[in-house]
Amino acid sequence: MANFNGFSAASTLTSFTVAGAAVGLMAAVGLPVSASAASPSESAAQYRELGLQYRQAEQFPEAIAALQKAVELDSDHLPGQVSLGWTQHLANQDRAAAMTLQTTLQQDPFHVPALNALGIVYLVNEDLLGAVLTHSWAAWLAPDNEIAYYNLSLAWQRLEHYDWAIDAAQQAAQLEPDNPHPLVALSIIQWEQGNQPLAQQTYRQAMDLDLRYAEANFLDFLNQAGFNAEQIQTAKQVLQSL
Template sequence: MQVAIINILIAAIVSISLKPAFAATSASDYRSLGLSHRAAGRYDEAIAALKKSVQLEPQNSSGRVLLGWTQHLAGQEEAAAQSLLQVIYRDPQSVLALNALGIVYLVSGYLPESVTVHTWAAILEPKNEIPYYNLSLSLHRLQLYGLAIASAKKAAILEPSNPHPLVAEAMNYWSMGDRTAAKLAYRKALNLDPLYSDSSFLAHLQQAAFTQEQIVLTKQVLSITN
């Protein structure tokens, strides 16, 4: 979910017309080339092209966000954080960079940093669903279940068609010991997507920034909801 949203926002920054590699001469060309390689799963080539775009236009924040997010997709979290921090140093109000950096910190296990970055992003753009959803996961790992539930509820309001915030809400209620509320929240997720009734399907939650431990908890909620 969050990966798809970030990718859509980032893709909107650049032209959708893709030029062949030999024609790449400008920063825009290299950004388009990088996106083409990334779409094909060729992350090393994508990163090389996006680095070239940054060299040609070092003040272009969108190019650095593209680079940072691509490094994240390639599993290069430390490099991704550095690329995104360069954007935030220049523009502390870049919500796109803050969203991406918060996710990088979350999957890297830097929970206080993730909470700080996502909180700032939510303050800057209150109708931004991404930080609230990720806060529901990071605050859960910090055992701040009440705040995590409030964040999950806010994310669900902002994106009512997405089951992920409801699953996160259910998991947090479960960890807090409120089985009834956990079941109610999970049933709402099931109403949006019946696939969440399949325990094996929940493995995909790792792509939505859930840890393995959080997936196990979600399976426990499912076991009493069916």
């Protein structure tokens, strides 16, 4: 697979720090020290809850610390590992996020949420081969997985495989008809294929779902939906042509 920032999609993380200072960390991240008397799985659940609360407040260092402790206490809880990896991604720690999510997939290669999250990490870091392989596996495992098809459409578009990109975008739009993102993705693919009238028609469908897509400045937020700068610029071109 391709590399990003010197990191290979094939590299792995195989060890975690053994829990040995639970009381100190609980106090540091705000969890009641009395929780340290709970079983490891119960304590891990408390750390996960705390970590998600911190993440909701965009306090990412505290969220990561709590979620890391949860993983140390209960390394078999795969959703907890995915929560950690996704939080690392939100904190712009994509190298760490990829390592965390790859560790999850070493334990269960069929864990679709981990595949979805890892594929997004690859996509936003322009590791397009990693994104395609990961999301293709996720889509094969879960044919109703809109996330995988949507991100495949963005990856295939960047790779200029437009027919595959269109198929993926259409699949995503069918699976989640109330989400404008697949329609915007489909419109930019059609635009780059030279079918401007169809691209405009598709983009209008996205605006019918969310009127904010009629505002060029709003499209800058598509970077949070996996679009890169070039794809956002193409979406603005489609909008300006209406």
